[in-house]
Amino acid sequence: MSRVVSHALMVILMGASALSQASPVGPSAQAAPVQAPPTSRSSDQSEVNQIVRKIQDAARTLNYVGVFAFQQGERFESSRITHFFDGKNEKERIEVLDGAPREYLRFNDEVQGLMPDRKLILLERQRGDRFPGLLLNHAQSLEKNYTVRLAPELLRIAGRPCRGIEITPRDQHRYGYRLCSDLESNLLLKAQMVGHEGVVIEQVAFVQVTIGAEITEAMLTPTWVTTDWRSVRAQHVKVDLLAQGWRIPAPAGYMPTSQLERTFSNNKRVNQLVLSDGLATISIFIEPYQPERSEYEPQGAARSGSVNIFGIKVENFWLTVLGEVPAATLEQLAQSIQYVPSKPAR
Amino acid sequence: MKQSNEISNMNQSTQQPQSEISAWMDGDQGADMPEHVFSAQGQSTWELYHLIGDTLRTPALALPAKHSLQERIAQAIAQEPAIVAVPKPAASSGSTIKGAGGVRFWGRTVWPGLAMAAAVASVIWVAKPFLLPELSLPVEQVAEVTPLQPVRPIEVAFNAPVVRDYVNTHREMSGPANVRQVSFGAMR
Numbered sequence: 001m002s003r004v005v006s007h008a009l010m011v012i013l014m015g016a017s018a019l020s021q022a023s024p025v026g027p028s029a030q031a032a033p034v035q036a037p038p039t040s041r042s043s044d045q046s047e048v049n050q051i052v053r054k055i056q057d058a059a060r061t062l063n064y065v066g067v068f069a070f071q072q073g074e075r076f077e078s079s080r081i082t083h084f085f086d087g088k089n090e091k092e093r094i095e096v097l098d099g100a101p102r103e104y105l106r107f108n109d110e111v112q113g114l115m116p117d118r119k120l121i122l123l124e125r126q127r128g129d130r131f132p133g134l135l136l137n138h139a140q141s142l143e144k145n146y147t148v149r150l151a152p153e154l155l156r157i158a159g160r161p162c163r164g165i166e167i168t169p170r171d172q173h174r175y176g177y178r179l180c181s182d183l184e185s186n187l188l189l190k191a192q193m194v195g196h197e198g199v200v201i202e203q204v205a206f207v208q209v210t211i212g213a214e215i216t217e218a219m220l221t222p223t224w225v226t227t228d229w230r231s232v233r234a235q236h237v238k239v240d241l242l243a244q245g246w247r248i249p250a251p252a253g254y255m256p257t258s259q260l261e262r263t264f265s266n267n268k269r270v271n272q273l274v275l276s277d278g279l280a281t282i283s284i285f286i287e288p289y290q291p292e293r294s295e296y297e298p299q300g301a302a303r304s305g306s307v308n309i310f311g312i313k314v315e316n317f318w319l320t321v322l323g324e325v326p327a328a329t330l331e332q333l334a335q336s337i338q339y340v341p342s343k344p345a346r
Numbered sequence: 347m348k349q350s351n352e353i354s355n356m357n358q359s360t361q362q363p364q365s366e367i368s369a370w371m372d373g374d375q376g377a378d379m380p381e382h383v384f385s386a387q388g389q390s391t392w393e394l395y396h397l398i399g400d401t402l403r404t405p406a407l408a409l410p411a412k413h414s415l416q417e418r419i420a421q422a423i424a425q426e427p428a429i430v431a432v433p434k435p436a437a438s439s440g441s442t443i444k445g446a447g448g449v450r451f452w453g454r455t456v457w458p459g460l461a462m463a464a465a466v467a468s469v470i471w472v473a474k475p476f477l478l479p480e481l482s483l484p485v486e487q488v489a490e491v492t493p494l495q496p497v498r499p500i501e502v503a504f505n506a507p508v509v510r511d512y513v514n515t516h517r518e519m520s521g522p523a524n525v526r527q528v529s530f531g532a533m534r
Contacts, residue, residue: 264511272515283516297508301499304509307516308499320512327497 051150051165052134052142054186055179059133061085062187065219066158066209067097068131072202072305081132084215093220103222116224124234131204132188134179141278145170145253146177155180157189158206167279173251173329174280175201185211193306193324201324202306237261239271241286245341246273248284251329253277275323282323282333289318301327310334367391371399 063085069078077098084091092106103114106126113122142148151164162180169176180190190205239261241248250256254275262272268287275282289296296318302309309322310330314337321334366380367388382388502509 262515264515266511268511281516283512285512285515295508298500298502301497302502302509303499304502304506304513307509307513309502309509309512310499320509322509322512322516327499331497 049143051163051181051186052148055132055134055181055188056129058182058186059083059129059188060090062185062211063213063215064132064187064209064211065213065215066206068204068206068209070131070202070204075305078207082215082219084220091220093222095223101223103224105220105222114222114224114226114229119226119229121226121229121231122234123231125236131191132206134188134191141253141255141276142167145174145277146279154183155190158209160184160189160209160211162189171252172196172326173253174277174325177279180205182211187211196326235261235263241271241273244271245339246286247338247340248273248275249333249336250275251282251325251333254280254282257281280323280325282321282325282330284333284337285320285322287318287320289313289316301331303327312337315339363388364391368395371395 063083065080065082067078067080069076077096079097080095082093090106090108092104094104094106096102096104101116105112105114109126111124111126113124114120115122146167146169149166149168151166153164154161155164156162157180161183163183165179165181167177167179175196176194178190178192178194179188181188187209189209190203192203193201195201237260239259241259248256254277256273257276258272258274260272260274261269262285263269270285270287273284273286275284296311296313298309298311300311302311304322306324307322308325308327308330309320310327310333312319312321312334317339319334319337321330321337323330363380363382363385367383370379370383371392380388383392
């Protein structure tokens, strides 16, 4: 067989092989999850799931008062949290202690953001858990994209012994995390995002906390009387970006979780697609490109604290892709996005 | 001294046709097509100068023109940055496919084929529409092996107006270190 023919056959066979892997045909398409390297110290997966679930439950069902600090690069903010659970409903008050005075009052999923300088209340539905809750979009994705193991030794945060949990990414499309949950109550005391070189990218931790505290109504009452304040409800309109013609190939392990139309402070309306791998999230903001505007920034790769950003023009749209994920993953994603609008029906 | 002059004259006589060919290729005004372009040396000079031009414009095209088209394409694909990290066949593995030439078989037949398959896989990864849950797993398999090049992002302050709304809106749904932010930027 000549070399040309054998090469052509090889190309066809290889191409067919790649296509068969990429086609969702039969159960075999779902039978090859990414394999983690075997680790002898890795905890049993059911044990990990149990620990993660206990962290989530603890954040929702315990009564606690404390101060936590958030650090991201040079940015440092602290807040006081008061959380109350009556056996059925959650009530929470967060006072931001640094910068402009702000308070957040939460009743289950409904959140009021109080802005005293504008006498304004922003009403919105909570989207995902916040610290000390653990935002998990899909538990299955967590196992698929990360290995989870318990630290061999107990740690100590805010004067309390806690159990360290190492969450290591299985590939280069995401960062790792280190968690520490209270040994006695399972409340999350500290969370760190860790880059590929082991550098802490951002972290949040209690500096003082009282778990099982008695919570009075006065502790959940805001500092300001808000009876004459204006209320604004944040509108999140659902959109269908696929139907609009967007082809956005998610990086390995990420899945689309929501598509919304958002309104920014300058009344600019943008569409947002959120991709998640269970822990890390990527947002893709899409807005019409207006040639008369000159401030489309950043162009290309940028970084704001722990958030990597990539700005790119696709057809007549401006895309801002960002997330707490490696810059190369964002760039690869941003440059592979296509806009293929369907032709209008005649 | 005389010998030196002879060498000099010989060099000039050799360079003269080359200069004319070069001038004609560059479209210099008044340069007629030199007759010696049809000579064996002229043909060689012609190919060499085009190769130099191609190299200067596009390094990927800098393959000798004498190669067949099929070989040039195979080499060009082989010289692409690695898209798929194909595991090397273990020399001692009993299951390794070997032709009559062993390593030669892999080098000449399998690798170009894998490189082309990688190109096909890359196209599939790029062309995959999102929001098709059943496609998520194959996409992972293909994208998983795509090597990431280091990126050097520019630094932007967290409260810079150009990024503030995007970052704050995004952070409503991000990660275990997810806290309520001071800013109310993402609202009217």
